[in-house]
Amino acid sequence: MNPVIALVGRPNVGKSTLFNRLTRSRDALVANYSGLTRDRQYGEGRLGERDYIVIDTGGISGNEEGIDAAMAQQSLQAIEEADAVLFLVDARVGLTAADEMIGQHLRTRNKPTFLIVNKIDGIDDDVAKSEFYQLGIAETVGIAAAHGRNVRGMINQVMELF
Ligand code: GDP
Ligand code: MG
DSSP states (O other): OOOEEEEEOSTTSSHHHHHHHHOSSBSGGGGGSTTOOTTSEEEEEEETTEEEEEEEOOOOOOOSSSHHHHSOHHHHHHHHHOSEEEEEEETTTOOOHHHHHHHHHHHHSOSOEEEEEEOOTTSOHHHHHHTTGGGOOSEEEEOBTTTTBTHHHHHHHHHTTO
16 A cells, blocks of 8 residues: 655745645545545655655644644644654744644644645745744754755655555
8 A cells, every 4th residue: 555645834924836736646546545535635756766655635724723623623623633744834934833733633643744844945844933933843854845855855755654
């Protein structure tokens, strides 16, 4: 079975941009994977000879009260379906309360999780990442999804798990 990688994070951090960059075919493959539903957007990506499934999610606004309300149901389900979670944050905006809530939830799950600091175009990678260390996620990778910067390096690192 190919690994399933979920993209989660609050709206506008760049999940769909990254999804589009990672995937070619979309949706058609879902029927072949038991346990996946059609509520979320699925795509298929490939690294070398390895295929993987990517799940895009609508995002978690964090405006609601409490973690259960804040995490959109589909994002929670995507996390459960995933073999690895890419938790996206926005280097331009910096750390937000919504990011902290999502991070808190992810720490309660036993999923391999990567903190993806997106939009590092024109920004120093290490400086951009440092603000997010307090989320407590060991694996932190800086990317610019819109420009493809370090996207391949990132997916290489994720796929080393499988
Ligand atoms: P989503 O709501 O998390 O799916 O975010 P989107 O993929 O829709 O992106 C939200 C906005 O961020 C769009 O205007 C994107 O063009 C922009 N964006 C995404 N990735 C990057 C990036 O690497 N750098 C910059 N500067 N903007 C980006
Ligand atoms: Mg989106």
